[in-house]
Amino acid sequence: MKVSFFETARYCAPQALPSEWPVPSGAYDREAGARAYRDMIARLEYVEELGFDWVSVSEHHYSPRILTPSPIVSASFIAAHLKKIKIALLGPIVPQSNPVRVAEEIAMLDTLAQGRLVVGLLRGTTNEYLTYDLNPAEARERTDEGMELILKAWTEPQPFGWQGRHFQYRTISIWPRPLQEPHPPTYALGTSRESCDFAARNHLGCGVSYGSFEAVGRATRYYREQCARYGWEPTPEQIIYRANMLLAETDEEAEALLRQQPNQRPFTMRAGVSEALNKLDARNIAGEARAPIVSGALPTTFIGSADTVVEQVRRCRDVVGAGVLDLSLYPPGSSDLEALMRALELFGAKVLPRIRDI
Amino acid sequence: MSAPGADFREGYVEADGFRVRYLEAGHGAPLVHLHGAGGLRLTPAHDLLARRFRVVAFEMPGFGLSGENTKTRSMAELASTMARAAQALGLDTFNLMGTSFGGTTALWLALQAPERVPALVLEAPAAIRPEGSEPPSGSPEEMARRLYAHPERLPALPAVDPAVRAKTQALVQRLRGPGRDPDLEERLRKLPTPTLVLFGTLDGVIPPAMGRIYKDLIPGCHLVFVYDAGHAIGAERPQAFAEVVGDFVERHEAFVVSRAETVIHP
Numbered sequence: 001m002k003v004s005f006f007e008t009a010r011y012c013a014p015q016a017l018p019s020e021w022p023v024p025s026g027a028y029d030r031e032a033g034a035r036a037y038r039d040m041i042a043r044l045e046y047v048e049e050l051g052f053d054w055v056s057v058s059e060h061h062y063s064p065r066i067l068t069p070s071p072i073v074s075a076s077f078i079a080a081h082l083k084k085i086k087i088a089l090l091g092p093i094v095p096q097s098n099p100v101r102v103a104e105e106i107a108m109l110d111t112l113a114q115g116r117l118v119v120g121l122l123r124g125t126t127n128e129y130l131t132y133d134l135n136p137a138e139a140r141e142r143t144d145e146g147m148e149l150i151l152k153a154w155t156e157p158q159p160f161g162w163q164g165r166h167f168q169y170r171t172i173s174i175w176p177r178p179l180q181e182p183h184p185p186t187y188a189l190g191t192s193r194e195s196c197d198f199a200a201r202n203h204l205g206c207g208v209s210y211g212s213f214e215a216v217g218r219a220t221r222y223y224r225e226q227c228a229r230y231g232w233e234p235t236p237e238q239i240i241y242r243a244n245m246l247l248a249e250t251d252e253e254a255e256a257l258l259r260q261q262p263n264q265r266p267f268t269m270r271a272g273v274s275e276a277l278n279k280l281d282a283r284n285i286a287g288e289a290r291a292p293i294v295s296g297a298l299p300t301t302f303i304g305s306a307d308t309v310v311e312q313v314r315r316c317r318d319v320v321g322a323g324v325l326d327l328s329l330y331p332p333g334s335s336d337l338e339a340l341m342r343a344l345e346l347f348g349a350k351v352l353p354r355i356r357d358i
Numbered sequence: 359m360s361a362p363g364a365d366f367r368e369g370y371v372e373a374d375g376f377r378v379r380y381l382e383a384g385h386g387a388p389l390v391h392l393h394g395a396g397g398l399r400l401t402p403a404h405d406l407l408a409r410r411f412r413v414v415a416f417e418m419p420g421f422g423l424s425g426e427n428t429k430t431r432s433m434a435e436l437a438s439t440m441a442r443a444a445q446a447l448g449l450d451t452f453n454l455m456g457t458s459f460g461g462t463t464a465l466w467l468a469l470q471a472p473e474r475v476p477a478l479v480l481e482a483p484a485a486i487r488p489e490g491s492e493p494p495s496g497s498p499e500e501m502a503r504r505l506y507a508h509p510e511r512l513p514a515l516p517a518v519d520p521a522v523r524a525k526t527q528a529l530v531q532r533l534r535g536p537g538r539d540p541d542l543e544e545r546l547r548k549l550p551t552p553t554l555v556l557f558g559t560l561d562g563v564i565p566p567a568m569g570r571i572y573k574d575l576i577p578g579c580h581l582v583f584v585y586d587a588g589h590a591i592g593a594e595r596p597q598a599f600a601e602v603v604g605d606f607v608e609r610h611e612a613f614v615v616s617r618a619e620t621v622i623h624p
Contacts, residue, residue, distance in 0.1 A: 148559065158570040160573075160581045160582065161581065163585065165586065167585075170580075171614045
């Protein structure tokens with residue numbers, strides 16, 4: 001099993017924040033922001049030392065919870081500070097990006113980082129579509145087309161034009177090309193049938209997140225079935241599972257930590273906005289409909305002592321088939337950094353060495 | 359919406375002893391079309407192009423309603439017959455568009471008479487093919503699965519008379535040339551004609567990767583991928599196809615310069 005640390009540049013707000021998303025920019029504290037990024041690098045140096053295989057970053061907007069609106073910027077900064085670890089760019093949100101720009105930036109960063117890049121392409125969570133005025137009803141089509149264009153821009157050796165539905169270019173011919181051939185290991189992220197189909201058709205990996213082993217396992221099973229239909233079989237490393245982990249000395253202690261977690265999302269949208277988004281967006285797990293907006297807190301699927309967690313990882317491998325775990329360690333999304341460092345230490349000492357062979 | 363080609367009128371010209379049928383509509387600069395191995399079938403793209411050009415779609419001798427063609431010996435000969443057919447219509451110069459098999463014919467015509475062809479458009483051309491690639495054949499359903507990325511979105515193809523199919527297949531096999539023709543490819547290096555090569559990203563007859571070979575060989579070649587289209591691009595994505603073809607025929611290499619307006623609220 002390979003292990004990735006999901007880095008969110010945790011921001012410690014000096015005072016209580018409004019609870020509505022988008023969170024007003026005026027509530028941002030510049031010094032706290034600068035500290036968040038300094039701490040991020042210090043933390044990741046430790047993560048690298050512990051022997052994590054990857055550090056992952058994501059794209060989220062208008063929120064103190066994850067301070068990385070441009071994952072390519074965070075990934076570049078991290079790549080410059082760390083020497084060995086792979087950088088997993090598990091953004092960018094394709095439907096609201098210029099696909100040619102994404103292809104160029106990733107190629108450039110893969111080369112700057114001497115081939116240490118891993119890439120995930122995704123549709124983004126529903127609320128993100130407010131950021132750049134994207135019609136949620138068009139997001140799926142724009143994602144599929146954008147991903148295909150990014151792959152083409154990386155691999156086509158001759159200048160070419162693109163006559164799409166949502167994107168049109170007359171001349172594309174990127175420099176530099178990615179250092180890794182033909183391009184960095186790439187994943188389509190998401191549990192939807194469309195995302196799994198795209199990954200299977202284009203020989204990409206598949207990344208799933210946060211659901212129970214059984215729920216995301218339905219998506220990865222569907223993905224593997226589709227790969228077989230296209231005549232190939234993904235390696236374990238081509239399936240990423242992103243999840244929350246609450247690790248403590250004992251199971252009881254971990255359960256107690258879970259009870260302290262808020263069971264609501266830290267920032268919520270106004271009801272009229274959520275409803276309007278829900279009407280235009282549609283989500284599914286391997287074809288089975290699910291609600292576009294999850295209102296509760298994201299579930300924690302690894303919880304307990306080191307022994308318990310190791311067994312859960314084993315079960316995850318069997319049920320989900322994942323060969324890469326992308327982990328948010330205690331406390332997911334919170335700003336208690338000392339607790340996070342203790343969890344990292346415990347994970348590095350008691351879990352990491354025991355899940356390598358799973 | 360009327361059936362594709364409702365505004366086209368039928369005519370005949372004589373060329374090299376053949377009575378050549380054609381369908382014509384529109385005004386302005388002439389755009390001659392040479393069809394693929396399946397014969398002449400108008401698509402919504404023809405209608406869109408006829409709003410900007412005088413579109414003349416020929417039925418090449420031996421296809422469709424014409425008699426069996428046992429006379430034409432090579433693609434080069436077919437090209438010269440089609441050049442004479444255009445001449446018989448009074449077209450000294452004409453923009454030329456060829457589809458698949460007809461793309462090879464169009465290439466030969468442009469090589470033979472570059473001064474007569476201001477711009478050349480090749481829709482999924484068949485002049486360069488990987489080994490073992492065969493033109494689509496079989497029932498209308500089988501044909502649709504080969505030609506289209508999304509056959510379920512399009513009207514069913516008409517059934518083909520077995521006699522027509524037999525005479526056409528023999529002609530295509532005789533004329534289409536090898537998958538790689540060193541003589542033709544050498545000549546393409548000197549083709550002076552501005553050329554647009556289009557491939558659907560989901561072409562199931564000829565791999566879209568063949569496009570880069572044209573781009574590599576022809577000095578003034580532009581390659582455009584039409585997203586989510588199969589082999590019959592004009593049938594599957596008519597607006598996307600006609601927009602880029604029209605822009606290229608009018609502006610040649612300057613078509614890379616965008617004229618799209620992005621002002622939202624002036």
